[in-house]
Amino acid sequence: MWANLPRILTLVVRGFVLTLAVLTAVVVIRTVTFPSYQTSPPECKTTDPDFIPADEERLARFTSAIQFQTVSYERGVGTPQELAKFVRFIQKSFPTVHSSPMVRRDVVGNYSLLYRVEGSDASLQPYMLASHLDVVPITEEANWEAPPFSGQLKDGYIYGRGTIDAKHSLMGSLEALEFLLSRRHQPKRTLYLAFGHDEETGGHFGAKVIGDVLTQRGEKIAFILDEGSPVGDGLAPGVSKLLALVSVAEKGFLQLRLEVNEEGGHASMPRSESAIGILSKAISKLEDNPHPNMFGTGPEARMMEYVATEMTLPYRILASNLWLFSPLVAWVYSRKPQTNAFARTTTALTRFNAGVKDNVISPEAVAVIDHRIHPMSSVEEVMEFDRKVINDPRVKLNVINNRPPSPTSPYGKDSPTYMMLQETIQQIYPDALVTPTFMVANTDTRHYLNLSSAIYRFNPYVMTPSDLPRFHGVNERISVQNYERVMNFYYHLIVNMDKPLELKRHGHEDEL
Ligand SMILES: *[C@@H]1O[C@H](CO)[C@@H](O)[C@H](O)[C@H]1NC(C)=O
Numbered sequence: 384m385w386a387n388l389p390r391i392l393t394l395v396v397r398g399f400v401l402t403l404a405v406l407t408a409v410v411v412i413r414t415v416t417f418p419s420y421q422t423s424p425p426e427c428k429t430t431d432p433d434f435i436p437a438d439e440e441r442l443a444r445f446t447s448a449i450q451f452q453t454v455s456y457e458r459g460v461g462t463p464q465e466l467a468k469f470v471r472f473i474q475k476s477f478p479t480v481h482s483s484p485m486v487r488r489d490v491v492g493n494y495s496l497l498y499r500v501e502g503s504d505a506s507l508q509p510y511m512l513a514s515h516l517d518v519v520p521i522t523e524e525a526n527w528e529a530p531p532f533s534g535q536l537k538d539g540y541i542y543g544r545g546t547i548d549a550k551h552s553l554m555g556s557l558e559a560l561e562f563l564l565s566r567r568h569q570p571k572r573t574l575y576l577a578f579g580h581d582e583e584t585g586g587h588f589g590a591k592v593i594g595d596v597l598t599q600r601g602e603k604i605a606f607i608l609d610e611g612s613p614v615g616d617g618l619a620p621g622v623s624k625l626l627a628l629v630s631v632a633e634k635g636f637l638q639l640r641l642e643v644n645e646e647g648g649h650a651s652m653p654r655s656e657s658a659i660g661i662l663s664k665a666i667s668k669l670e671d672n673p674h675p676n677m678f679g680t681g682p683e684a685r686m687m688e689y690v691a692t693e694m695t696l697p698y699r700i701l702a703s704n705l706w707l708f709s710p711l712v713a714w715v716y717s718r719k720p721q722t723n724a725f726a727r728t729t730t731a732l733t734r735f736n737a738g739v740k741d742n743v744i745s746p747e748a749v750a751v752i753d754h755r756i757h758p759m760s761s762v763e764e765v766m767e768f769d770r771k772v773i774n775d776p777r778v779k780l781n782v783i784n785n786r787p788p789s790p791t792s793p794y795g796k797d798s799p800t801y802m803m804l805q806e807t808i809q810q811i812y813p814d815a816l817v818t819p820t821f822m823v824a825n826t827d828t829r830h831y832l833n834l835s836s837a838i839y840r841f842n843p844y845v846m847t848p849s850d851l852p853r854f855h856g857v858n859e860r861i862s863v864q865n866y867e868r869v870m871n872f873y874y875h876l877i878v879n880m881d882k883p884l885e886l887k888r889h890g891h892e893d894e895l
């Protein structure tokens with residue numbers, strides 16, 4: 384047998400080299416032949432006869448919209464007078480929309496707005512564009528470069544709360560509709576505009592009621608577009624072009640209260656374990672054992688594949704060969720909080736309370752864990768995982784609040800609505816790549832889940848990494864150019880919806 388050893392070793396080495404050669408060949412071939420998922424529809428040009436310019440009048444309307452201080456503070460606590468004034472302003476600002484016999488407007492839940500624009504072909508399912516009237520409160524007012532409710536124009540930017548969240552889409556979609564109706568165009572497909580008034584505090588009195596109204600009408604919606612992820616500029620590694628991120632799902636959440644009750648007593652005669660000690664161990668186990676890395680199971684993997692052919696070399700090899708490199712990419716994702724949030728259900732310890740006196744052993748210890756659930760997982764799975772990891776019946780788990788992750792909307796070439804959205808984005812941003820992703824935050828669409836199986840969350844403006852803190856933060860602003868793109872994006876979307884969506888499913892490749 385020992386005599387055979389050199390031969391066996393030679394065989395093993397040969398086998399290894401051969402495998403490596405085959406793997407390399409497959410990786411190279413896939414990298415070179417990987418399909419492109421991008422399209423190049425006719426570009427929207429400023430010289431088009433139906434281009435909507437951000438002229439003085441439209442900018443003035445947008446500025447005025449920013450000046451209404453429609454702040455939502457907490458659930459049920461908002462600014463009713465400002466909302467009422469804003470609603471009147473909207474009515475006055477878009478006379479064609481508000482006088483057209485094709486348009487029915489309902490005020491829902493006192494302040495939210497639901498418009499129905501009657502299409503000429505009643506056999507087509509309606510679709511819905513959503514946004515919201517309210518904004519988050521102002522922080523660090525002293526650090527703003529322009530007053531937060533001024534809508535001031537400065538160096539090509541409009542400053543103010545709501546410019547990117549989300550009065551841009553509210554005003555932008557109304558401008559598009561006003562423009563369209565003043566040109567006497569009746570859409571083929573019925574269209575809803577839905578504007579909730581308390582999105583920032585959960586939409587319980589706005590979007591919730593809009594959803595109920597539409598459910599009562601028995602309405603089925605072909606697709607819904609709400610605010611969401613932006614066109615990223617430098618937001619993704621390996622991609623030098625603009626990257627339009629279309630969110631096809633939302634993470635869920637689970638807030639858990641962990642509680643331990645043990646005998647208390649005087650600190651002079653402690654038992655070997657205390658409530659605080661037991662709970663601390665449970666929490667440190669949860670932090671040491673993150674929920675499984677799910678990279679590759681949801682839209683986050685497609686996010687790379689859809690732009691693979693456009694990536695710089697090392698990334699291109701990885702993205703075209705996730706069958707092999709998925710574990711490596713998963714590991715890279717897990718290294719930073721910003722990417723880790725896309726790879727797994729996250730665990731955040733948000734509260735820890737115990738003890739009242741220096742010399743008394745606390746009989747009780749309480750902590751709160753905030754999980755954000757990956758779209759491919761579930762509330763039950765997360766609970767089960769935590770129980771197993773803690774593995775101590777003395778730690779009681781109580782659900783404070785939870786929402787399952789949203790279903791994932793269809794995307795890719797098999798989905799005519801996704802492709803229509805992609806095309807529209809690329810008409811406005813001819814140089815941008817479009818890719819699916821999911822949101823780690825929530826939108827009003829949580830109240831619309833039963834109305835449609837195709838729900839997308841997207842903001843048609845560009846954001847750089849340095850713009851991200853402006854969202855809900857200081858110096859929120861939008862460039863005039865971006866606002867112009869927002870208006871034209873909605874206009875093109877409405878016009879594109881006149882084309883037969885369903886037909887595309889049967890492979891009109893040239894049209895895609
Ligand atoms: C609407 O307004 C009425 C009267 O001001 C009030 O009683 C009611 O609670 C309000 N409803 C909502 C949903 O805010």
Ligand SMILES: *[C@@H]1O[C@H](CO)[C@@H](O)[C@H](O)[C@H]1NC(C)=O
Nearest residue numbers: 594595598829830831832833
């Ligand atoms: C959707 O329908 C289910 C079943 O009728 C219901 O339990 C759920 O609350 C509805 N969700 C929304 C967001 O309306």
